[in-house]
Amino acid sequence: MFKTTLSLALLFGASTAAFAQENLAPQYNVQEPAVSDPSIKPTAPTTPIITDDEHLYETFGGREGLTALMDDAMARWLQNPKTRPFFENADQARIKALLVEQFCVIMHGPCTYSGRTMAEAHRGMNVKEGNFYGLVEELQVAMNKRHIPFRAQNRLIAALAPMHRDIIDK
């Protein structure tokens, strides 16, 4: 419970200062995906690189570990009423593959992200805060099931947190 509360608080910036102090703030990746529509203006990086933990990718089990994590997370998103409507008719295999690429790049792993920016990919989807929380909660359950250490989980969550501005429709 404590872990979930802490991570979700981080998502909305409650502890940004604490994280900056700990030097956990992710770096901007110079190779952000291009935006095809100039009216879309991303406010957060899609692939912010975490440079202060060179073992994060290995901690998550490399590409194999990330693939298994995404398989589990997607199965949970399809069960959870807060996320199911978005994913049930989507190309789940494609989304999982792009999430593996994205997380791999964020963790400074040997990958290239071939998807769109978060702003472009989620535009017009009408994702609300509750949907976002639902997705992150299930991701946390999946990470716990794979025994990813809490500190490593938090590094990933902290890197994803600023993306909510580009994903949620207020």
Ligand code: HEM
């Ligand atoms: C930090 C949170 C999130 C991350 C990192 C993320 C990441 C991604 C990525 C990498 C893609 C593929 C991009 C592309 O198609 O080029 C994607 C697509 C998608 N995401 Fe998210 N996402 C997040 C939150 C959400 C939420 C909260 C929902 C809905 C509950 C959602 C629903 C979808 C759907 C339905 C697609 C497919 C879009 C399409 O095929 O046109 N995502 N997301």
